Amino acid sequence: xxxxxxxxxLMRLAEPGDEVMGRLVASRGPQAAVGQVRRGRPDPEFARWxxxxxxxxxxxxxQERLAARLxxxxxxxxxxxxxxxxxxxxxxxxxxxxxxxxPGDPEWxxxxxxxxxxxxxxxxxxxxxxxxxxxLRSVAVVGSRAATPYGTHVxxxxxxxxxxxxxxxxxxxxxxxxxxxxxxxxxxxTPTVAVLACGTDIAYPSAHHSLFAAVRSQGVLVSECxxxxxxxxxxxxxxxxxxxxxxxxTVVIEAAVRSGALNTAGHAxxxxxxxxxxxxxxxxxxxxxxxxxxxxxxxxxVTTPEEMIELVGAMGGDLAPEARGxxxxxxxxxxxxxxxxxxxxxxxxxxxxxxxxxxxxxLETVLSCLGGLAAAGHIERVPRGWRLRPERPPxx
Amino acid sequence: xxxxxxxxxLMRLAEPGDEVMGRLVASRGPQAAVGQVRRGRPDPEFARWxxxxxxxxxxxxxQERLAARLxxxxxxxxxxxxxxxxxxxxxxxxxxxxxxxxPGDPEWxxxxxxxxxxxxxxxxxxxxxxxxxxxLRSVAVVGSRAATPYGTHVxxxxxxxxxxxxxxxxxxxxxxxxxxxxxxxxxxxTPTVAVLACGTDIAYPSAHHSLFAAVRSQGVLVSECxxxxxxxxxxxxxxxxxxxxxxxxTVVIEAAVRSGALNTAGHAxxxxxxxxxxxxxxxxxxxxxxxxxxxxxxxxxVTTPEEMIELVGAMGGDLAPEARGxxxxxxxxxxxxxxxxxxxxxxxxxxxxxxxxxxxxxLETVLSCLGGLAAAGHIERVPRGWRLRPERPPxx
Numbered sequence: 001x002x003x004x005x006x007x008x009x010l011m012r013l014a015e016p017g018d019e020v021m022g023r024l025v026a027s028r029g030p031q032a033a034v035g036q037v038r039r040g041r042p043d044p045e046f047a048r049w050x051x052x053x054x055x056x057x058x059x060x061x062x063q064e065r066l067a068a069r070l071x072x073x074x075x076x077x078x079x080x081x082x083x084x085x086x087x088x089x090x091x092x093x094x095x096x097x098x099x100x101x102x103p104g105d106p107e108w109x110x111x112x113x114x115x116x117x118x119x120x121x122x123x124x125x126x127x128x129x130x131x132x133x134x135x136l137r138s139v140a141v142v143g144s145r146a147a148t149p150y151g152t153h154v155x156x157x158x159x160x161x162x163x164x165x166x167x168x169x170x171x172x173x174x175x176x177x178x179x180x181x182x183x184x185x186x187x188x189x190t191p192t193v194a195v196l197a198c199g200t201d202i203a204y205p206s207a208h209h210s211l212f213a214a215v216r217s218q219g220v221l222v223s224e225c226x227x228x229x230x231x232x233x234x235x236x237x238x239x240x241x242x243x244x245x246x247x248x249x250t251v252v253i254e255a256a257v258r259s260g261a262l263n264t265a266g267h268a269x270x271x272x273x274x275x276x277x278x279x280x281x282x283x284x285x286x287x288x289x290x291x292x293x294x295x296x297x298x299x300x301x302v303t304t305p306e307e308m309i310e311l312v313g314a315m316g317g318d319l320a321p322e323a324r325g326x327x328x329x330x331x332x333x334x335x336x337x338x339x340x341x342x343x344x345x346x347x348x349x350x351x352x353x354x355x356x357x358x359x360x361x362x363l364e365t366v367l368s369c370l371g372g373l374a375a376a377g378h379i380e381r382v383p384r385g386w387r388l389r390p391e392r393p394p395x396x
Numbered sequence: 397x398x399x400x401x402x403x404x405x406l407m408r409l410a411e412p413g414d415e416v417m418g419r420l421v422a423s424r425g426p427q428a429a430v431g432q433v434r435r436g437r438p439d440p441e442f443a444r445w446x447x448x449x450x451x452x453x454x455x456x457x458x459q460e461r462l463a464a465r466l467x468x469x470x471x472x473x474x475x476x477x478x479x480x481x482x483x484x485x486x487x488x489x490x491x492x493x494x495x496x497x498x499p500g501d502p503e504w505x506x507x508x509x510x511x512x513x514x515x516x517x518x519x520x521x522x523x524x525x526x527x528x529x530x531x532l533r534s535v536a537v538v539g540s541r542a543a544t545p546y547g548t549h550v551x552x553x554x555x556x557x558x559x560x561x562x563x564x565x566x567x568x569x570x571x572x573x574x575x576x577x578x579x580x581x582x583x584x585x586t587p588t589v590a591v592l593a594c595g596t597d598i599a600y601p602s603a604h605h606s607l608f609a610a611v612r613s614q615g616v617l618v619s620e621c622x623x624x625x626x627x628x629x630x631x632x633x634x635x636x637x638x639x640x641x642x643x644x645x646t647v648v649i650e651a652a653v654r655s656g657a658l659n660t661a662g663h664a665x666x667x668x669x670x671x672x673x674x675x676x677x678x679x680x681x682x683x684x685x686x687x688x689x690x691x692x693x694x695x696x697x698v699t700t701p702e703e704m705i706e707l708v709g710a711m712g713g714d715l716a717p718e719a720r721g722x723x724x725x726x727x728x729x730x731x732x733x734x735x736x737x738x739x740x741x742x743x744x745x746x747x748x749x750x751x752x753x754x755x756x757x758x759l760e761t762v763l764s765c766l767g768g769l770a771a772a773g774h775i776e777r778v779p780r781g782w783r784l785r786p787e788r789p790p791x792x
Contacts, residue, residue, distance in 0.1 A: 150677055279675030279687060281546055282699035291675060294690065294697045301690045301697065303678035 001086075006030035007102045007122040008086035011226045013037060013077040017238035020050065020073060022117030030121065037077045042070060092227045096201045097216075098126040106367040109135045114271050115245050118238075120224035126200040127220030129168075129191030131246075134220060136375045138168035138193065139308055140247035140268070142240075142261040143177025143254040148286050151254035152180035154278055158253065159184025159192070161305025166190055166380055167312075168219070170247040172197070172239065173208055177253050177261070182215055189383065192219035193246065197239040198231035199223055222246075240264040241271075249274030249312035251302060255289030262289050269298060274312050276302040333373075336361055340369040341378055341388075349384035397482075402426035403498050403518040404482035407622045409433060409473040413634035416446065416469060418513030426517065433473045438466060488623045492597045493612075494522040502763040505531045510667050511641050514634075516620035522596040523616030525587030527642075530616060532771045534564035534589065535704055536643035536664070538636075538657040539573025539650040544682050547650030548576035550674055554649065555580025555588070557701025562586055562776055563708075564615070566643040568593070568635065569604055573649050573657070578611055585779065588615035589642065593635040594627035595619055618642075636660040637667075645670030645708035647698060651685030658685050665694060670708050672698040732757055736765040737774055737784075745781035 001009075007030050014021035024033045024046060036042055042050070051066040093100060101107045102122045109132045112119050125131050139162055143151060159169050159181035169185040170193040172178040178194075185192035192215055196204070200221045203209045215221060224242065225235065240260065244250050244267035252275075255261040268275045277299035280287030293299035302308045333341060343359035344350065350358070356366040370386055373379045380389040397405075403426050410417035420429045420442060432438055438446070447462040489496060497503045498518045505528045508515050521527050535558055539547060555565050555577035565581040566589040568574040574590075581588035588611055592600070596617045599605045611617060620638065621631065636656065640646050640663035648671075651657040664671045673695035676683030689695035698704045729737060739755035740746065746754070752762040766782055769775045776785040 150679070154678060278678055279683075279690070279697070281677055282550060282674055283546070287675075288699070291697060291699045294675070295699075295703070301675070301687060303684070303687045303691075307691070 001031050001034065003030050004100065004102055004122075005086040005090070006034045008089045008100065008226070009034050009081070009084050010121040011224065012084040012086075012089070013080050015238070016120060016224045016235065017118045017241065019117045020070070021077070022119065023049075025121060026117050034081070037074060037081050040078045041074055089226055093124055093201075096126065096227060098124045098200050098221075098227070101125055101131065106364065107132050109246055111135070112242070112245050115241060118241065119245075120242065122224070124200045124223045124225075124227070125220050127191075127216040128218065129193070129220040131193065131220050131222060133371060133374065133381060134168045134191040134193055135170065135246045136371055137166060138170050138247040139312055140170040140243045140250040140264065140273075141177065141181040142171060142243060142250060142252055142264045143181075144256060144259050144261060144286050145174045145176040145178070146256075146286065147176035147180065147254050148280075148284060150280060150284070151177055151286060154280075155180035155253050156184035158251065158278075158305045158308065160187045162309070163188025163190040163192065165305065165309060167305075167309055168193055168247075170195065170243055172236075172243065173204065173212065173215075173221075175205060175208075179208060179211055181253075182211060182219075186214050186218055189218075190381075193222060194219065195222045195239055195242050195246065196231070197223075197225070197235040199225050199227040199229040201227045202230065204231045236260060237263055241267040244268040244271055244273055247273065247312075249276060249308070251276040251278060251308050252290050252293065252299065253278045254280060254284075254286045256285050257289045257292060259289050262293070265293060265299065274300070276300045276308055276311055278302060336365055337369045337372060340366055341373055344373070344379050344386050344388055346388045349382035349387045351385040355386065397427050397430065399426050400496065400498055400518075401482040401486070402430045404485045404496065404622070405430050405477070405480050406517040407620065408480040408482075408485070409476050411634070412516060412620045412631065413514045413637065415513045416466070417473070418515065419445075421517060422513055430477070433470060433477050436474045437470055485622055489520055489597075492522065492623060494520045494596050494617075494623070497521055497527065502760065503528050505642055507531070508638070508641050511637060514637065515641075516638065518620070520596045520619045520621075520623070521616050523587075523612040524614065525589070525616040527589065527616050527618060528767060529770065529777055530564045530587040530589055531566065531642045532767055533562060534566050534643040535708055536566040536639045536646040536660065536669075537573065537577040538567060538639065538646060538648055538660045539577075540652060540655050540657060540682050541570045541572040541574070542652075542682065543572035543576065543650050544676075544680060546676060546680070547573055547682060550676075551576035551649050552580035554647065554674075554701045554704065556583045558705070559584025559586040559588065561701065561705060563701075563705055564589055564643075566591065566639050568632075568639065569600065569608065569611075569617075571601060571604075575604060575607055577649075578607060578615075582610050582614055585614075586777075589618060590615065591618045591635055591638050591642070592627070593619075593621070593631040595621050595623040595625040597623045598626060600627045632656060633659055637663045640664040640667055640669055643669065643708075645672060645704070647672040647674060647704050648686050648689065648695065649674045650676060650680075650682045652681050653685045653688060655685050658689070661689060661695065671695045672704055672707055674698060732761055733765045733768060736762055737769055740769070740775050740782050740784055742784045745778035745783045747781040751782065 050070045051063040054066050055062045107130055155177045163185040168190050169181050171181050173194045173196050182192050194215045198204050200223045203212050240263050244264050250268035252261050252265050265275055277290035277293045294301045339359045343355045352366045356363045379386050446466045447459040450462055451458045503526055551573045558565055559581040564586050565577050567577050569590045569592050578588050590611045594600050596619045599608050636659050640660050646664035648657050648661050661671055673686035673689045690697045735755045739751045748762045752759045775782050
């Protein structure tokens with residue numbers, strides 16, 4: 001069984017975000033993990049880790065109960081394994097026009113590694129945009145489904161403002177803020193990323209059918225669920241960690257004090273991403289969650305897309321804000337990256353294959369170098385591929 | 397010439413906030429300051445201080461120019477002195493129903509000492525409320541004259557919420573936020589304080605005539621300008637330092653990025669008072685100044701009067717927030733203060749004179765103890781005087 005088929009199988013076995021399965025896969029590899037589920041029991045060392053990590057100390061009845069719990073987990077995974085058919089899943093996904101990416105693939109967003117053992121086993125993607133490149137300069141924009149006209153106006157404004165400045169939006173696919181920010185982003189030319197809590201073949205909510213079609217043509221739909229998976233409530237909550245992890249920072253536009261958007265905000269904080277919130281009228285309960293984040297000092301108060309870009313652009317020492325110019329001067333790039341950069345055209349864009357030929361390096365190297373060059377502000381994505389980014393004076 | 401007459405004279409000589417005059421008064425006393433102005437020149441030591449503090453180092457043409465500048469200041473003060481008539485000013489003020497308070501008077505708010513040499517020489521007060529007591533638990537609420545309906549709604553809500561909880565409002569008398577917060581405060585029973593940039597006899601703006609009448613009957617009008625002084629622009633700016641200095645903290649409700657309210661905010665910061673701002677729609681330019689203060693971390697984001705009280709109530713180790721109960725338990729009060737506290741009735745209020753008789757201490761001691769007892773949360777002001785504040789459980 002290939003790693004790809006094993007990971008498609010794993011998508012069927014455990015619910016997304018299951019850290020026990022995550023640990024099994026991380027420590028034993030995806031094929032061996034499926035093999036253990038097929039045998040219906042974990043290897044003894046894994047069982048010992050599971051019980052000891054939850055109840056250190058001498059063996060006792062507490063550890064016996066834990067061992068029994070792990071056995072029940074394996075039994076439920078094994079039951080699902082009986083109906084799993086990874087080859088059919090792969091064919092089904094491709095028939096819908098989606099593609100599967102797994103860790104190590106050029107399109108895999110490596111920042112998902114920050115999720116550790118709760119990270120996804122694989123992702124189904126459906127859309128024209130390259131997920132990894134789209135997320136290099138991306139901002140998660142989240143908020144209430146029951147948004148006010150003020151909230152949807154601001155969300156659309158943020159979507160358009162981010163997209164016009166070359167920053168991708170990452171959001172869900174719900175009514176309210178999610179939908180408004182994607183619509184705004186579609187007004188620009190930058191890909192927009194919708195992370196779903198159901199299979200990419202399920203357009204949920206169905207009234208967003210045409211919105212999802214537009215996202216597919218200019219951006220990409222993302223899901224860690226297999227085809228046909230329906231959106232159930234816990235999947236929305238675990239989905240939120242992907243939104244936070246894919247982007248450099250999250251901004252909350254309208255959230256009541258018990259909004260699911262605050263769950264995404266919590267993931268952003270625990271992932272060490274930037275968190276911002278947009279204020280609103282203090283008379284609006286729909287802004288109360290945003291104000292609480294700002295008051296607590298958990299979120300930075302941002303009022304415009306530019307301020308959000310300033311926040312995430314300044315993040316980390318290795319990535320420069322757009323307006324400050326590249327962090328790494330050309331002469332400090334490694335030889336391969338410099339050759340790739342020299343092969344990127346200045347005005348009209350070129351695709352990775354063209355650049356690979358011009359640079360005299362293989363396609364895989366080009367794909368891995370382009371991301372870093374874009375992140376450092378040397379090149380930018382245009383409809384026909386990549387081109388040099390015009391130099392700008394330092395400062396704003 | 398009495399100190400009182402000297403200070404009334406000084407109100408006519410220099411513009412409010414003039415730090416050179418402030419230094420002269422602080423170092424030589426008010427009567428001697430008027431005497432030097434009458435002679436048309438400063439004493440040699442003061443002249444040396446003036447030139448040396450601005451241009452340390454060996455004597456030279458720069459210092460000669462500074463000496464000439466000081467002489468011109470004295471000449472302009474002397475010219476004003478010729479037309480000053482302090483006895484007439486005092487009579488005129490009293491005829492209007494106002495009263496003069498000077499440093500050392502029981503009603504003088506000692507926190508004005510934080511203004512140092514830019515503090516007022518004296519204050520004209522007009523209204524039923526005691527200024528010093530009113531300001532013990534007070535919040536400055538400032539904002540745009542060109543407020544939106546959102547801003548005036550929030551300001552009225554803050555005024556009412558603060559007043560209902562026994563906190564005085566300190567503000568100006570302008571259209572917009574100032575007027576709305578006073579109207580809100582008048583809905584409660586706590587005095588409201590309007591600090592004017594003109595004489596208390598000048599109702600400016602005139603459309604606020606009836607508002608000022610209501611403030612006089614439930615609170616107090618305050619001015620450091622003599623009767624008949626008209627509101628000119630620089631007086632508004634120097635007036636703002638009084639608003640910030642009188643209160644424990646300032647909250648800005650609606651301010652564009654160039655609003656005069658931000659000037660008050662700056663005074664609050666430089667006086668080490670708390671500063672807060674109320675957010676609003678990011679689409680409203682009238683909230684842009686508030687958002688900038690919050691973004692910079694200069695102001696705390698507050699959305700309700702309770703949050704503002706929490707902020708200023710927690711200020712300093714010596715003053716307790718209302719909800720946390722007194723900081724100083726009764727048994728740690730000094731003997732005089734304890735006797736005064738024991739003489740304060742529990743339910744119906746009593747005036748200072750009644751309390752003085754009951755406590756067996758003199759009136760001046762009672763007046764100085766009542767302030768500290770109110771600030772520590774032991775007693776509260778009611779229409780008929782002072783009474784014990786009901787104990788509340790700690791926490792909220």
